[in-house]
Amino acid sequence: xxQSLTRRVTGTTAVMWLIGSAILLLVVWGSMRTITGxxxxxxxxxxxRTLTTNLIDGIAQGSVYAxxxxxxxxxxxxxxxxxxxxxxxxxxxPFIGYYVATALHGSGFLNRxxxxxLGIVMLVAMATSVTVAVLLERIAxxxxxxxxxxxxxxxAIGASFFLQYTFLGLFGSGIKGYPEIERLKGRWTIPGTxxxxxxxxxxxxxxxxxxxxxxxxxVQRTKIGKAMQAVSEDKDTAALMxxxxxxxxxxxxxxxxxxxxxxxxxxxxxxxxxxxxxxFIPGIKAFTAAVLGGIGNVVGAMLGGLFLGIAESxxxxxxxxxxxxxAPYQLKDALAFILLVFILIFRPTGILGERLAAKKA
Amino acid sequence: xxxxxxxxxxMPLKVGLLGGLIAMLIALVGMVEASQVRPVITSLLSLGxxxxxxxxxxxxxxxxxxxxGHEGSVGLLGVINAGLAGLVTSAVxxxxxxxxxxxxxxxxxxxxSPELYDLLTLGLGRGRGSLALLALGVLLGVIVGVVYLLPxxxxxxxxxxxGLVPVVAILWSALFAGRGLSLLTAAIIFVAxxxxxxxxxLLQARVGDKDRPLSLAGQRAMxxxxxxxxxxxxxxxxxxxxxxxxxxxNVGLYVxxxxxxxxxxxxxxxxxxxxxxxFALGAYTMGILxxxxxxxxxxxxxxxxxxxxxxxxxxxxGVILGIPVLGMRGDYLAIVTLGFGEIIRLVVLSDWLxxxxxxxxxxxxxxxxxxxxxxxxxxxxxYYLLLAGCLLAGFIAIRLKDSRLxxxxxxxxxxxxxxxxxxxxxxxxxxxxxxxxxxxSGLSGAxxxxxxxxxxxxxxxxxxxxxxxxxxxxGGMGSIPGVIAGAFALVGLPxxxxxxxxxRLWVYGAALVMMMLRRPEGLMPEARxxxxxxxxxxxxxx
Numbered sequence: 001x002x003q004s005l006t007r008r009v010t011g012t013t014a015v016m017w018l019i020g021s022a023i024l025l026l027v028v029w030g031s032m033r034t035i036t037g038x039x040x041x042x043x044x045x046x047x048x049r050t051l052t053t054n055l056i057d058g059i060a061q062g063s064v065y066a067x068x069x070x071x072x073x074x075x076x077x078x079x080x081x082x083x084x085x086x087x088x089x090x091x092x093x094p095f096i097g098y099y100v101a102t103a104l105h106g107s108g109f110l111n112r113x114x115x116x117x118l119g120i121v122m123l124v125a126m127a128t129s130v131t132v133a134v135l136l137e138r139i140a141x142x143x144x145x146x147x148x149x150x151x152x153x154x155x156a157i158g159a160s161f162f163l164q165y166t167f168l169g170l171f172g173s174g175i176k177g178y179p180e181i182e183r184l185k186g187r188w189t190i191p192g193t194x195x196x197x198x199x200x201x202x203x204x205x206x207x208x209x210x211x212x213x214x215x216x217x218x219v220q221r222t223k224i225g226k227a228m229q230a231v232s233e234d235k236d237t238a239a240l241m242x243x244x245x246x247x248x249x250x251x252x253x254x255x256x257x258x259x260x261x262x263x264x265x266x267x268x269x270x271x272x273x274x275x276x277x278x279x280f281i282p283g284i285k286a287f288t289a290a291v292l293g294g295i296g297n298v299v300g301a302m303l304g305g306l307f308l309g310i311a312e313s314x315x316x317x318x319x320x321x322x323x324x325x326x327a328p329y330q331l332k333d334a335l336a337f338i339l340l341v342f343i344l345i346f347r348p349t350g351i352l353g354e355r356l357a358a359k360k361a
Numbered sequence: 362x363x364x365x366x367x368x369x370x371x372m373p374l375k376v377g378l379l380g381g382l383i384a385m386l387i388a389l390v391g392m393v394e395a396s397q398v399r400p401v402i403t404s405l406l407s408l409g410x411x412x413x414x415x416x417x418x419x420x421x422x423x424x425x426x427x428x429x430g431h432e433g434s435v436g437l438l439g440v441i442n443a444g445l446a447g448l449v450t451s452a453v454x455x456x457x458x459x460x461x462x463x464x465x466x467x468x469x470x471x472x473x474s475p476e477l478y479d480l481l482t483l484g485l486g487r488g489r490g491s492l493a494l495l496a497l498g499v500l501l502g503v504i505v506g507v508v509y510l511l512p513x514x515x516x517x518x519x520x521x522x523x524g525l526v527p528v529v530a531i532l533w534s535a536l537f538a539g540r541g542l543s544l545l546t547a548a549i550i551f552v553a554x555x556x557x558x559x560x561x562x563l564l565q566a567r568v569g570d571k572d573r574p575l576s577l578a579g580q581r582a583m584x585x586x587x588x589x590x591x592x593x594x595x596x597x598x599x600x601x602x603x604x605x606x607x608x609x610x611n612v613g614l615y616v617x618x619x620x621x622x623x624x625x626x627x628x629x630x631x632x633x634x635x636x637x638x639x640f641a642l643g644a645y646t647m648g649i650l651x652x653x654x655x656x657x658x659x660x661x662x663x664x665x666x667x668x669x670x671x672x673x674x675x676x677x678x679g680v681i682l683g684i685p686v687l688g689m690r691g692d693y694l695a696i697v698t699l700g701f702g703e704i705i706r707l708v709v710l711s712d713w714l715x716x717x718x719x720x721x722x723x724x725x726x727x728x729x730x731x732x733x734x735x736x737x738x739x740x741x742x743x744y745y746l747l748l749a750g751c752l753l754a755g756f757i758a759i760r761l762k763d764s765r766l767x768x769x770x771x772x773x774x775x776x777x778x779x780x781x782x783x784x785x786x787x788x789x790x791x792x793x794x795x796x797x798x799x800x801x802s803g804l805s806g807a808x809x810x811x812x813x814x815x816x817x818x819x820x821x822x823x824x825x826x827x828x829x830x831x832x833x834x835x836g837g838m839g840s841i842p843g844v845i846a847g848a849f850a851l852v853g854l855p856x857x858x859x860x861x862x863x864x865r866l867w868v869y870g871a872a873l874v875m876m877m878l879r880r881p882e883g884l885m886p887e888a889r890x891x892x893x894x895x896x897x898x899x900x901x902x903x
Contacts, residue, residue: 015684082692099469140874149691150632151877154834157634158873161827165867169390172471280823284703287696327712334707337700341685344697348688 020346023338026323033322047317052195054313060201060270062309063208067263068286069293069301070215071133071256077232077296078252079145084156085136086260087283088163091276092132093125093261094268095167098176100124105179114183118203122265129261132163133253142246168276178272204266211262212302215255219298228252232296281333285312288340294350303351312336373424373445380420380446381453384413388457388481390867391472395860397480400541401530407541408858409480411527413454417498418523421447421505440506447502448495454481455491462487514562522555535857536605595748599741606740608856610812613747614805615852618825619832619844620754621801626830627839627887628767629794630774632695634826635702638682639675639799641709641821643806646671648724648816649717655724657717664730664811668804675803676796683795687788702823710818723817727810743812750808751845754801758841761797770794771839824866828852831869835876837883846885 038047068090075083083089101121104110110117140159144152184203187196219225230238231248239245267282268274289308293300315335320328343350387393396408406414424446425439458478460466466473482490483497508519529550530542542550599606618640625633649655650667662670682701686694708714710721718724729738730746737743761767769790772780781787810816828851836847851872855865876883 019685082696140878143878147877147881150630151881153632153692153695154830155874155877157827157830158870158877160870161866162870162874165864165870166386166390169392169472169864169867170470284696284699288700291693291696325711325713330711331707331713334704334711337704337707340700341697341704344685344689344693348693 016346020342023342027319030319030322033324034318035322037322050317051314054317055310056195056197056201058310058313059306060198060204060309061313062289062306063205063212064263064267064270064305065282065286065289065309066212066302066305067208067259067266068282069289069305070212070298071260072287072290073293073295073298073301074228074252074256076290078228078235078249079141079152081141081149081152082156082287083136083141083256084153085140085160085163086133086256086286087279088160088167089129089133089136089257089279090260090264090267090283090286091274091279092163092167092264093129094178094264094274094278095171095176095276096128097121097125097261097265097268098178098274101179110179111182114181118181118265118269122262125265126258126261129264130254130257133257133260134250136163137250137253142249164276164279171276173276175273175275178268178274180272184269200269204269207262207266211259215259216298216302218255224248224251284340285333285336288336288343290350291340291348292343292350294352297350297352300350300352307351308336308339311339370445372427373442374449376420376424376427377446377449378453380416380423380450383420384416384450385453385457387412387416388454388477389470389472390864392861392864392867393480394472394474394477395863396858397476398860399531399534399858401527401534402547403541403543405544408527408531414501415527417447417450417501418505420450421502422509424502425506425509436510439509440503443506443509444499444502447498447500447505449498450502451494451498455494458482458487458491458494515559517562518555518559521558522551522553525554526551531854531858536601599744603740606744608853610740610743610747611856612848612853613744613751614809614812615829615832615848616751616845617747617754617805617808618802618829619836619848620751620758620841621798621805622829623833623839623841623844624758624761624770624801625794625798627833628762628774629770629791631791631794632691633698633795633798634695634823634830635682635698635700635705636798636802636829637821637823637825638702638705639679639802640806640809640825641705641816641818642678642799643671643675643803644810644816644820645709645718645724645806646674646803647807647810648727651811652724652727654719654726655717664728668807671807672800672803675806676800679796679799680792683792687791699823699826702821702826706818706821706823709821721818723815725815727814727816729814730811743808747808750804754804755841755845757797762841766790766793827866828869831873833883835872835884837886839887840883840885843883843885843887847883850884 034047035044038044068086071086071089072083075081075086101110101117104117104120136159140155141152144155181200184199186199188199188202189196219228227238227243227248228251230241230243231245235245238248264274267278285308286305289304290301291304292308293302293304295301312332312335316328316332320331325331393409393412396412397410399408400406401408401411421443425443428436428439428442457473458481461473461478478487481494483493484490485493508516511519526542526547530547534541598609618636621639622633622636625631625636647664647667649658650662650670651664653661682698686697689697709718712720714720715722729736730743731737732746735742737746769780769785772783772785773787773790777787780790809820813820832847832851833844834847835851836843836845851869855861855868861868
């Protein structure tokens with residue numbers, strides 16, 4: 001008994017657990033300090049309000065992450081590769097959408113028919129992202145399907161930079177501000193409470209939830225969705241069952257691209273700006289979300305996205321503040337990465353995933 | 362006539378269309394216009410035009426090559442196909458010019474300026490210029506097609522000659538006052554290069570004669586001769602002046618980093634995208650220990666005293682960051698290491714550690730290295746420091762490669778499970794790879810800090826990791842000469858061509874994709890890896 005335990009717990013695992021428990025302890029201690037500090041100063045109400053706002057920000061942000069994360073998860077599930085250029089698929093949609101949005105704004109249509117125009121912008125963005133994703137698959141990934149593992153990954157990194165700087169070259173390096181929609185200004189208060197939500201956040205959350213449910217039904221119920229699952233399970237067997245594997249892979253990229261394009265527009269609604277390198281950080285975070293939920297798992301990616309969004313907006317004020325770190329919001333992005341490292345150490349399978357990390361594709 | 366294959370109009374159309382799209386993309390991202398200022402041949406050809414020219418040549422060459430007949434010769438069909446492809450390529454560009462004349466593309470595509478149209482239409486105005494462009498496309502295609510009619514040896518000579526002219530011209534104009542070659546000089550270079558190449562290939566054919574091999578002493582003498590020439594060139598480089606030395610210094614920094622990353626990625630097969638973290642650690646350690654701005658940490662050290670600490674610090678962190686990722690492979694490792702790099706940058710940038718390491722203001726007033734009475738302040742003297750560093754690192758890398766450890770790394774790269782079964786301690790081997798890679802990077806970072814006399818968080822962007830990765834991949838993963846070649850091509854060349862600064866990463870991205878698709882083993886591949894990659898390509902399964 002003891003022997004088998006010592007055999008399993010090697011030096012490195014011990015060190016890892018030590019690091020992990022230390023981080024966990026810091027998190028608990030930090031939140032305790034924040035709360036006790038607020039109680040001592042009789043400002044628990046303030047803290048509560050701040051945290052509620054953070055929570056709502058987090059949900060809105062998290063639902064965008066969830067949509068992007070789905071693109072990573074779907075592609076990983078089928079090709080067992082990280083589509084590193086997915087962040088550029090995400091960026092390209094709202095980037096082209098920006099030109100449509102400004103044109104609509106210029107003609108006054110945007111404010112007359114905000115939801116119709118939003119739909120148009122979204123469709124354009126989705127179409128753009130789908131085009132980029134499909135081209136990427138066709139040009140960069142398909143010829144390498146049987147290459148050693150590192151090769152497609154490096155290709156993906158190259159494609160990511162190529163796309164980023166193509167957009168920089170074609171459209172310039174400046175930040176492009178999305179026009180503001182009159183109808184979506186201001187807050188909406190949840191009836192019976194004091195909690196206010198920015199209207200844009202509300203739109204983002206509703207749109208994201210609708211799309212997430214749609215995707216879930218698509219994957220679970222439709223024939224194509226089932227074929228996708230089959231291909232992700234075993235390509236060769238799926239092919240024997242009469243599934244056109246190439247077609248399913250393209251469809252996967254189409255679906256992932258469409259979701260990323262939509263997520264891009266929602267992201268632009270929240271932050272109202274696009275830039276050629278805007279994809280990088282959300283891309284990494286969405287990947288984190290996908291890993292968090294268990295990469296290859298659709299529901300996991302959704303949950304992971306929400307969790308990450310909430311965690312990263314709550315953490316700075318809840319935990320880091322209590323630890324006495326000045327200007328904690330600066331470390332928001334670092335937190336996402338720390339979380340990623342943390343999960344990969346302790347539960348590489350993610351919340352809902354099967355163990356894929358050890359599987360050799 | 363057995364070698365006449367059927368004329369298929371779709372092939373040149375497809376090739377030409379692709380070429381046209383590439384040419385259009387190059388034009389629209391602004392690369393053509395940006396490099397317009399640099400002449401290649403004075404008052405005849407600018408670098409921007411050369412770029413487009415190259416696209417035409419490649420398109421036509423592809424079309425010609427694809428029309429190989431049954432008996433392996435290209436024939437007249439090649440000329441026709443190449444001409445057609447050239448025509449289609451220029452037709453795409455003409456289309457861009459005409460559309461640009463009708464609607465204002467510039468509102469969206471910021472580089473679609475009248476200057477670009479002017480350049481594309483050869484300054485002849487829209488109507489006549491378009492016709493001229495079409496004619497030029499056909500002409501270029503036909504010329505390339507005719508070159509393909511030549512037998513292999515003279516064809517190679519012509520290609521080498523034509524390829525060398527822009528290279529020499531670019532180096533010439535970058536190093537000396539931005540003047541291009543005169544037409545006469547260009548012609549002389551072309552003839553000389555083509556002639557030499559032809560003679561060389563004849564000579565090669567003779568030397569390659571297995572019946573009369575060169576004597577052992579002769580071979581050795583040739584080898585020593587080659588090394589002596591190379592050594593002399595390397596030592597005399599700084600005589601070129603201040604600017605080229607500066608460029609060489611940057612190349613040296615990347616050679617150092619590349620050699621380290623080559624151990625991690627090339628030898629051990631661990632894709633590390635957070636490599637910049639160790640570069641940053643080396644630089645910051647150097648800054649913290651030597652700059653008089655830092656008051657909280659004891660006496661100020663000199664460059665040489667701080668150097669071992671910087672390397673040690675990087676090595677130590679190489680191990681610390683290596684431990685959590687021991688169980689990870691491939692993609693996961695890449696993302697986590699990317700995360701590490703970003704965490705370190707964000708933490709350094711935050712206000713939290715500002716009192717200790719300067720936050721976004723960085724650390725300045727880092728002293729330059731002093732060697733006895735000589736201060737290594739100029740780029741020329743610093744070059745020798747870097748050279749020494751690179752030689753040391755290169756020596757270590759070469760020795761490591763064939764050592765027991767190096768072979769363990771490669772075994773691990775091929776298959777971790779099998780390597781473990783063979784008795785390789787994976788934990789130790791992986792950590793040693795991370796540690797030695799980090800040490801090289803730390804050394805590079807330390808020299809970087811004292812070269813600039815300052816460190817700022819923004820110097821340690823993830824792009825540095827990507828640059829280093831590109832260097833080793835383009836050079837050839839696992840190959841030490843490849844790292845050096847890669848650093849010269851990817852760091853030296855863009856530094857020389859300042860107007861390309863904006864397109865550097867664009868070209869890198871394209872280069873990575875192209876390399877992986879066409880030549881995954883790199884420019885100067887390691888023998889073993891080339892075999893492996895070729896093997897998997899022909900192998901039935903992965």
